[in-house]
Every structure is written in C-alpha cells, then in structure tokens.
Amino acid sequence: MKLKSVILTLCIGALLGTSCTIENEDSSTYPSLISELADLETNAQGVMHRMLTDGGEQFYLSNPKSGYIADAVYRGLCGYTKIQGSSKPMAQLSSLQHVVILRDSTERPKKADPIKVVSAWRGGEYINLHLAPKTQGGVQHWGFRKESIKEENGKKHLFLSLHHNQNNDRTSYTETVYASLWLEPLKEIGKGDSVTLAICTQNGFENFKFVY
Numbered sequence: 788m789k790l791k792s793v794i795l796t797l798c799i800g801a802l803l804g805t806s807c808t809i810e811n812e813d814s815s816t817y818p819s820l821i822s823e824l825a826d827l828e829t830n831a832q833g834v835m836h837r838m839l840t841d842g843g844e845q846f847y848l849s850n851p852k853s854g855y856i857a858d859a860v861y862r863g864l865c866g867y868t869k870i871q872g873s874s875k876p877m878a879q880l881s882s883l884q885h886v887v888i889l890r891d892s893t894e895r896p897k898k899a900d901p902i903k904v905v906s907a908w909r910g911g912e913y914i915n916l917h918l919a920p921k922t923q924g925g926v927q928h929w930g931f932r933k934e935s936i937k938e939e940n941g942k943k944h945l946f947l948s949l950h951h952n953q954n955n956d957r958t959s960y961t962e963t964v965y966a967s968l969w970l971e972p973l974k975e976i977g978k979g980d981s982v983t984l985a986i987c988t989q990n991g992f993e994n995f996k997f998v999y
Contacts, residue, residue, distance in 0.1 A: 829860075838880070915965070
C-alpha cells in the first residue's frame with residue numbers, strides 16, 4: 788500500500804497559474820465546480836496525477852503537479868471540475884486545501900482542549916471532521932486516542948477521543964480546519980463494527996458514532 792502522507796501547504800495560484808472572475812454570463816455554459824475530500828496519488832516520479840474521491844470516483848488530473856514524494860498518497864479538500872469527452876475519467880484541479888491527518892496519540896499525555904465541531908461524517912475509508920478552532924496563528928496538535936473496546940452480539944465497538952492540544956495558542960479568531968481519521972489501520976475492528984469518536988467542545992464531550 789502506498790505511503791499515506793499529509794498535504795502540508797499548497798497555494799491555489801500555484802495550481803492555476805492565474806485566476807480570474809467571470810460575471811454576467813450564463814453559468815450553465817461552465818462545468819460545475821465540485822468540492823470534496825479526496826486522496827491524491829503520486830507516481831514513481833513524484834508527480835501528483837490521480838485523485839480518488841471519498842465518493843468512490845477516480846480521476847486522472849489534466850493538470851498534474853510535480854515535486855512530491857514518489858509513490859505516496861496525499862489527502863486534501865479538492866475543488867475540481869470533471870472533463871467530458873475523454874477516453875478515461877479526467878478532472879481539472881482548481882484548488883487544494885490542507886487536511887490534518889489524525890494519527891494515534893494514545894501514548895502521549897492526554898489533552899482534550901475544547902473545540903467547535905461544525906460537522907462530522909464518514910467518507911470512504913475515513914472519519915472526516917470540519918472543525919472551527921480558536922487561534923492566534925500558533926501551532927496546535929491533533930490526533931486520536933484509543934479509550935476502550937467492547938463486544939456485544941459478535942460485534943465490536945471501539946471508543947476513541949479526539950486528541951487536541953491548544954499548545955498555549957491564544958483564542959483570538961476562528962479558523963477552519965478539516966481533519967481525517969483513516970480507519971484502515973484500526974486493526975481492533977472490521978466491517979460491520981462501530982466506532983464512536985468523542986470530542987471535547989465548549990459544552991462538554993460530544994459523541995459521534997459510525998459503522999465501519
């Protein structure tokens with residue numbers, strides 16, 4: 788399996804080269820822009836050339852990008868348009884936003900600083916989170932902790948919690964953060980089992996349950 792990596796930073800301008808705004812035109816003449824979380828694969832030359840969306844669609848990029856780790860999988864919030872009339876599924880990537888990969892932090896000192904949860908959902912192999920942390924531009928730390936596991940009627944239920952360390956970052960303004968927890972490495976559970984992720988908010992812990 789290819790190496791799962793994190794998209795550290797990408798500039799929309801770097802992807803597009805230029806940008807423009809079109810007004811007073813019939814929008815039906817332009818392809819719809821889709822925004823979706825996806826995995827992006829690189830080839831042996833480190834060229835990002837293929838995208839697998841959480842919805843299960845696979846596209847080759849009409850504007851592949853070089854300079855990445857070879858044979859790796861990156862994770863991002865992608866803005867793209869489908870290209871019609873090609874012999875294979877193609878898409879043009881117009882924007883790419885950083886996604887935090889939540890890694891196992893069970894062995895670290897427990898931290899559950901409160902955070903606002905905008906939404907949480909299952910997408911493909913991931914539990915995805917749209918979070919709204921308070922920040923002053925500092926570095927906050929993210930992950931997940933394995934709390935316990937129960938078994939009933941032949942099904943397992945794994946309980947996790949969000950590891951969030953505010954790290955003394957002041958709460959000056961709200962930032963948008965997307966995060967993904969990859970389910971495949973959780974060997975404790977299999978298809979049909981359940982996962983509950985507990986997240987500390989300003990109003991206490993909120994639980995989000997998903998079936999794997």
